[in-house]
Amino acid sequence: MALLVYLEAEDSKLKKSAAELASYAAALANGDKVFGLTVNATDASDCGAYGVDEIHVLETAATALTAEQTAQLIAETAKEIGAKTVVIGSSADAKYFGALVAAQLEAAYIPNVVGLPETQDGASLYKRSVFTNKGFAYTKATTETVVIGLAKNAFGAQPNEKSVQVVSMTATLADTKVTSEGTEKASGKATIADADIVVSAGRGLKGPENWGMIEELAEVLGAATACSKPVSDMGWRPHGEHVGQTGKPVATNLYIAIGISGAIQHLAGINASKVKVVINNDPEAPFFKAADYGVVGDAFEVVPQLIEKLKNFKAQNA
Numbered sequence: 001m002a003l004l005v006y007l008e009a010e011d012s013k014l015k016k017s018a019a020e021l022a023s024y025a026a027a028l029a030n031g032d033k034v035f036g037l038t039v040n041a042t043d044a045s046d047c048g049a050y051g052v053d054e055i056h057v058l059e060t061a062a063t064a065l066t067a068e069q070t071a072q073l074i075a076e077t078a079k080e081i082g083a084k085t086v087v088i089g090s091s092a093d094a095k096y097f098g099a100l101v102a103a104q105l106e107a108a109y110i111p112n113v114v115g116l117p118e119t120q121d122g123a124s125l126y127k128r129s130v131f132t133n134k135g136f137a138y139t140k141a142t143t144e145t146v147v148i149g150l151a152k153n154a155f156g157a158q159p160n161e162k163s164v165q166v167v168s169m170t171a172t173l174a175d176t177k178v179t180s181e182g183t184e185k186a187s188g189k190a191t192i193a194d195a196d197i198v199v200s201a202g203r204g205l206k207g208p209e210n211w212g213m214i215e216e217l218a219e220v221l222g223a224a225t226a227c228s229k230p231v232s233d234m235g236w237r238p239h240g241e242h243v244g245q246t247g248k249p250v251a252t253n254l255y256i257a258i259g260i261s262g263a264i265q266h267l268a269g270i271n272a273s274k275v276k277v278v279i280n281n282d283p284e285a286p287f288f289k290a291a292d293y294g295v296v297g298d299a300f301e302v303v304p305q306l307i308e309k310l311k312n313f314k315a316q317n318a
């Protein structure tokens with residue numbers, strides 16, 4: 001039975017999450033045809049490397065679709081190809097339009113799924129992360145159609161070359177109560193949502209004037225910068241960088257926390273990151289309990305040395 005995976009695009013390119021989503025969809029389809037769907041992506045055929053058989057590309061003059069329009073596009077495409085399973089990601093947008101797609105398809109919506117389902121009593125049982133990744137819930141759908149939201153970094157990209165067919169499409173999208181007039185990135189650097197590495201700093205940095213070394217470290221690593229809540233509250237850093245329970249969730253491969261105490265509200269947002277490195281001058285800082293690697297030391301000594309070592313390493317391995 002056909003399966004549809006929606007691959008988000010930005011600046012006419014597939015987002016990094018596309019490889020993981022396509023890999024998951026291909027594994028879930030288990031040999032059935034995998035249809036992809038994206039908007040204005042000029043590199044849409046790249047998803048063939050991860051198991052998509054046919055990618056539908058909506059070509060539209062709109063710079064960005066609203067959640068309602070995205071949901072309409074996904075739901076109509078799913079109906080047209082007869083897909084009973086729709087896979088989407090876990091971006092902030094996906095969490096919003098996922099529920100709308102499910103409503104239009106009268107489907108179950110299972111967000112934050114962290115792996116392939118197991119079969120139990122003839123039904124699929126999905127494991128998903130809950131309570132800001134502090135626990136897991138096991139969920140079955142009672143509907144024939146299901147919309148699955150794959151958690152970021154839960155499955156990984158798994159090459160599976162297919163000779164993908166690219167199908168250009170048009171669609172008449174409904175007028176919505178709001179119109180999207182375009183989007184703009186806060187900076188040209190890696191975004192927290194897409195970055196593999198995030199370098200984050202807290203009140204231990206003492207003041208905004210000390211962020212030069214954080215930005216330099218991020219640049220050397222090709223990382224995005226982030227911060228704790230008080231840091232953005234005080235205006236040291238933009239609000240878009242605040243991570244945690246009340247900020248952005250971070251599910252990167254590497255999270256480096258510098259001068260951040262590790263309050264529960266901060267940890268709630270970064271639990272899903274794979275490897276956590278903590279630099280803090282207080283050996284009793286709670287963050288060390290959640291860390292994979294820890295450096296007890298003064299950030300103003302440790303970070304410049306780290307930058308220097310990384311630069312040397314890169315130069316030697318260029």
Ligand SMILES: Cc1cc2nc3c(=O)[nH]c(=O)nc-3n(C[C@H](O)[C@H](O)[C@H](O)COP(=O)(O)OP(=O)(O)OC[C@H]3O[C@@H](n4cnc5c(N)ncnc54)[C@H](O)[C@@H]3O)c2cc1C
Nearest residue numbers: 202203204228229244245246259260261265266281282299
């Ligand atoms: C409802 C609610 C929601 C919240 N949501 C969030 C949230 O989403 N995200 C969030 O981050 N917080 C959140 N908070 C705030 C949270 O409780 C903490 O107050 C906050 O995370 C602390 O920020 P910090 O670690 O940067 O600062 P601090 O707690 O002041 O810690 C600074 C750390 O830097 C270390 N340090 C000091 N000098 C140095 C140095 N020279 N070198 C190395 N280390 C040094 C210190 O040892 C300390 O551990 C929330 C709070 C509430 C009540």
